[in-house]
Amino acid sequence: MAESWIYRFFGGEDDFYGRAYDWMLDNGRTEREVELLLGLLKPEPGTHILDWVGGWGRHAVRLAQRGFKVTLLDFCPEYIEGAKAAAAQAGVEIATVCADFRETPASIQADYAINLFTAGLGYLTEEDDLIALRSLHAALKPKAKVLIDTMNLFWIVKNFRERMWEESSNGNARFLTEHRFDFWANRIHASVILQDLEKKAERTGEHNERIYSAADLARIMCAAGFKPVEIYGGLDGSPYSFDSKRLVMISVRP
Ligand SMILES: C[S@@+](CC[C@H](N)C(=O)[O-])C[C@H]1O[C@@H](n2cnc3c(N)ncnc32)[C@H](O)[C@@H]1O
Known part of the structure; x- marks a missing residue:
């Protein structure tokens, strides 16, 4: 998979994604997403959240500002450096892991994982996604919850x-x-x-990207050892339907 588009699109000299999507840094949008995801996931205060494939930490830094212990994983060194700088500027600490999501370190042991804005899953093959999800499973505590936010095939x-x-x-x-x-x-x-x-x-x-239906995503979540428990049509908790722009799935690591 060394030839995959992911190695050309994210970071590096060209950094197409970083340049094209800098509108995402728009504070209002990210702030709203953080409020919504907290409303949906309801993490216990002060617990450990893994921002899995979290880019330049736009959510991670805000979660740290709200008192959560945060670990950010992404494979792009420039984005990780950007996240460290943003955390320092905000006066908060986040732990960072610069790694491929298929090699999520088991030592993280977080209480929650979030995976936002169609990040990693679907980019490579289904086997790669399964390897990544299994490594995520090992990096979470029993009873941990995972929130995945991705595109809605329908x-x-x-x-x-x-x-x-x-x-x-x-x-x-x-x-x-x-x-x-x-x-x-x-x-x-x-x-x-x-x-x-x-x-x-x-x-x-x-x-x-391969776009997972809810059924297909639930199937690979189960294959990786998770139990999918809720689906929504967005971080706002709206019902999932043919007309929802997003698929948000919450699963539990038994
Ligand atoms: C669409 S962005 C979303 C980032 C973040 N969740 C957000 O909402 O800003 C996708 C991210 O996936 C990262 N990425 C792509 N393939 C990856 C892989 N195999 N392992 C780890 N990170 C990866 C990129 O560096 C990029 O930061």
């Missing part, structure tokens, strides 16, 4: 668009995304052109 299918224009929240960038759906694998392939309107520069990036 919404994607109902709202499928071959071409899509979007603009960044600050109006400085535009994205043209072309989508192709692989029906054999339930994988969505995206080619993105990012136009930097300030620098008048263009760059391109590609990514593809």
Whole structure:
């Protein structure tokens, strides 16, 4: 899998994802997500939360600010460095692990894990996801809860668009995304052109993800030793349906 798109898309000199998605750093959005996920997961105060595949720590730092013990795992060294700097600036401590999610260290022993914004799962093969989930299982305490937030296959299918224009929240960038759906694998392939309107520069990036149905995600969660217990259509706890943009699944590590 050394040739996978993940090694070109995240971090490195080009860092397509970091540049294209810096609108995610928008404080309002992340702040809201943290409030919603706390409302849904209801972690005991002061417990240990693993932000599994947590990028540059936009959720991790805010959870530490709310008094949780936080470990952030991501495979991208630049994002981990960014998270450390953000934590230092916020005056909080977070533990960081720069590792592939298939090698989540068993020593973490967290009470909760969160996996937000379609992170890691679906990027590689189902076997890779199973290996990753098994390593997550070993890194959690008995009775730990896991919240996974990912795309909803049914919404994607109902709202499928071959071409899509979007603009960044600050109006400085535009994205043209072309989508192709692989029906054999339930994988969505995206080619993105990012136009930097300030620098008048263009760059391109590609990514593809297998989109799990709730049933398929529940199946691999069970295969990894978890017990799926709740599904929602978003972090706001809305019911899961064909029209929910997201699939949020909470599972327990028995
Ligand atoms: C869509 S981002 C989501 C990050 C974070 N959860 C958030 O909401 O900001 C996906 C993240 O997956 C990380 N990633 C991709 N493949 C990975 C892997 N095999 N192991 C660990 N991290 C990985 C990337 O570095 C990136 O930070």
